Every structure is written in C-alpha cells, then in structure tokens.
Amino acid sequence: MNRVEGKTCIVTGAALGIGRACALRLAQEGARVALFDVLDAEGEAFARELQARGAEAAYWHVDVAREDEVASAIDAVAARFGGVYVLVNNAGIAGASKPTHEITEAEWDRVQAVNVKGVFFCTKHAIPHLRRAGHGSIINLSSIYGLVGAPDVPPYHAAKGAVRLMSKTDALLYAAECIRVNSVHPGYIRTPMVEQHLRDSGATDLEAAIAEVGRLHPLGHMGDADDIAWGVVYLASDEAKFVTGAELVIDGGYTAR
Numbered sequence: 001m002n003r004v005e006g007k008t009c010i011v012t013g014a015a016l017g018i019g020r021a022c023a024l025r026l027a028q029e030g031a032r033v034a035l036f037d038v039l040d041a042e043g044e045a046f047a048r049e050l051q052a053r054g055a056e057a058a059y060w061h062v063d064v065a066r067e068d069e070v071a072s073a074i075d076a077v078a079a080r081f082g083g084v085y086v087l088v089n090n091a092g093i094a095g096a097s098k099p100t101h102e103i104t105e106a107e108w109d110r111v112q113a114v115n116v117k118g119v120f121f122c123t124k125h126a127i128p129h130l131r132r133a134g135h136g137s138i139i140n141l142s143s144i145y146g147l148v149g150a151p152d153v154p155p156y157h158a159a160k161g162a163v164r165l166m167s168k169t170d171a172l173l174y175a176a177e178c179i180r181v182n183s184v185h186p187g188y189i190r191t192p193m194v195e196q197h198l199r200d201s202g203a204t205d206l207e208a209a210i211a212e213v214g215r216l217h218p219l220g221h222m223g224d225a226d227d228i229a230w231g232v233v234y235l236a237s238d239e240a241k242f243v244t245g246a247e248l249v250i251d252g253g254y255t256a257r
Contacts (some may be wrong), residue, residue, distance in 0.1 A: 031202045084126055116166075
C-alpha cells in the first residue's frame with residue numbers, strides 16, 4: 001500500500017478507462033493524485049471518490065493540446081501538493097478509422113495535437129518540477145500500434161509510434177538528472193475508447209466484437225484497465241529505479257508473433 005507513498009502523480013485523461021485505473025491504483029499505493037481531463041463531471045466525481053477513500057486528490061480541467069492550460073495546471077499541482085514526481089501521459093483519442101487517402105488534414109491534426117503534442121507539452125512543463133524534486137518518472141502511454149502496424153486509424157498509429165521514440169529521446173536527455181522516461185504498450189483493453197472504436201468500425205453486436213478482437217491476443221481475451229495500471233505503478237515506483245528508455249508491453253501476447 002506504499003509503493004509510491006508521498007509522491008505527487010499527474011495523470012492525464014484520468015476520468016475514464018486506463019487513466020482512471022492508473023490514478024486509482026497510484027492513490028491506493030500512497031500517491032497524491034492530480035487528475036487532468038476535459039470530462040469535468042466525471043473527473044470531479046472521481047476526485048471526490050478518491051478523497052472519500054482517504055487519498056489526496058484533485059481535478060483540473062486540462063486540454064493537453066493547449067500549452068497554456070497544461071503549463072498553468074502543472075504549476076498549480078506543484079503549488080497545491082508541494083512538487084511533482086510522476087507524470088502519466090495517458091490522454092489520447094483514436095481518431096478517424098478510414099484509409100490514409102480519405103483522412104482530412106483536420107482529422108490528422110487533431111489526433112497529433114492530443115496524442116503527440118499533449119505528451120510534449122506535459123513533459124515540457126513537468127521537467128522543471130521533476131528537476132526541483134531531484135528525480136522523477138514520466139510514463140507515456142503508447143500502444144501495440146506504436147510497435148506494429150494495422151490497416152486502420154492511420155493518425156493513431158503515427159501518433160503512438162511518435163510517442164515511443166519521444167520516450168526514448170527524453171530518457172536519454174534527462175537520465176543524468178535521475179528523471180526516468182518509459183513507454184507502455186497496451187494491447188486491446190476494454191475501455192470506453194475501444195468500445196467506441198469498435199462501434200465506429202461497424203460493430204452492431206458489441207460483445208461479439210469484443211470477443212472477436214480478444215481472440216487476436218494469444219491469451220484469448222482483451223485486457224482490463226487494471227492490467228495497465230499495475231504496470232504504471234511499477235514504473236512510477238522506486239522498484240523501477242534502473243528502468244528508463246524501456247517499452248513495457250502489456251498486450252496478452254499480441255506482438256509476440
């Protein structure tokens with residue numbers, strides 16, 4: 001119950017899905033948790049839930065694609081909780097699921113703004129606080145599709161590949177300052193985003209589609225958000241003090257083929 005005790009952790013996209021699971025497990029392991037999202041009702045309710053469980057938690061409305069919102073929120077977190085030690089760059093969107101030649105510039109740019117610029121902005125404005133802390137951990141949520149390709153959602157694949165290499169670059173840039181940077185690569189995880197992606201891809205029977213996609217994984221099923229959250233807890237904790245520039249793949253064997 002104390003793997004990240006006393007550490008202030010920022011989680012982006014924290015209101016639902018993987019982000020929510022990460023924030024919950026970090027809080028249970030003793031962290032002070034700052035929740036960033038644009039879903040205000042869900043984010044505020046989650047903060048109240050964590051507080052009722054005895055955790056130090058607060059919610060900020062942050063569109064990670066807007067640098068001014070990111071900068072002011074991270075500074076506010078540091079002021080409220082006395083510093084920042086962990087950043088979980090989880091916020092992301094799937095984007096349009098159609099062939100590259102049909103993607104509009106606006107559709108492409110929106111995915112890159114959230115999934116790539118969001119990671120850049122949050123990292124940029126967290127680094128000064130991690131430096132002041134004397135160490136830190138940045139955990140970037142990429143995807144199996146930051147490692148392998150698939151014939152769908154081209155902007156998403158491009159973005160998650162970028163996040164993978166951004167993680168390695170920043171790991172090297174900040175290693176001498178004891179700031180670790182790693183990427184996490186989930187397989188298909190049952191979250192609201194994945195369910196919506198399946199509907200957008202034409203699924204009329206959601207449960208059947210989930211079972212079908214689950215069979216793409218050698219373990220035979222989709223993962224749960226908690227499967228990712230425990231990996232994030234590990235990378236946030238001192239258990240991973242010698243881990244940086246790494247790819248933590250949590251995918252039910254999807255990329256082992």
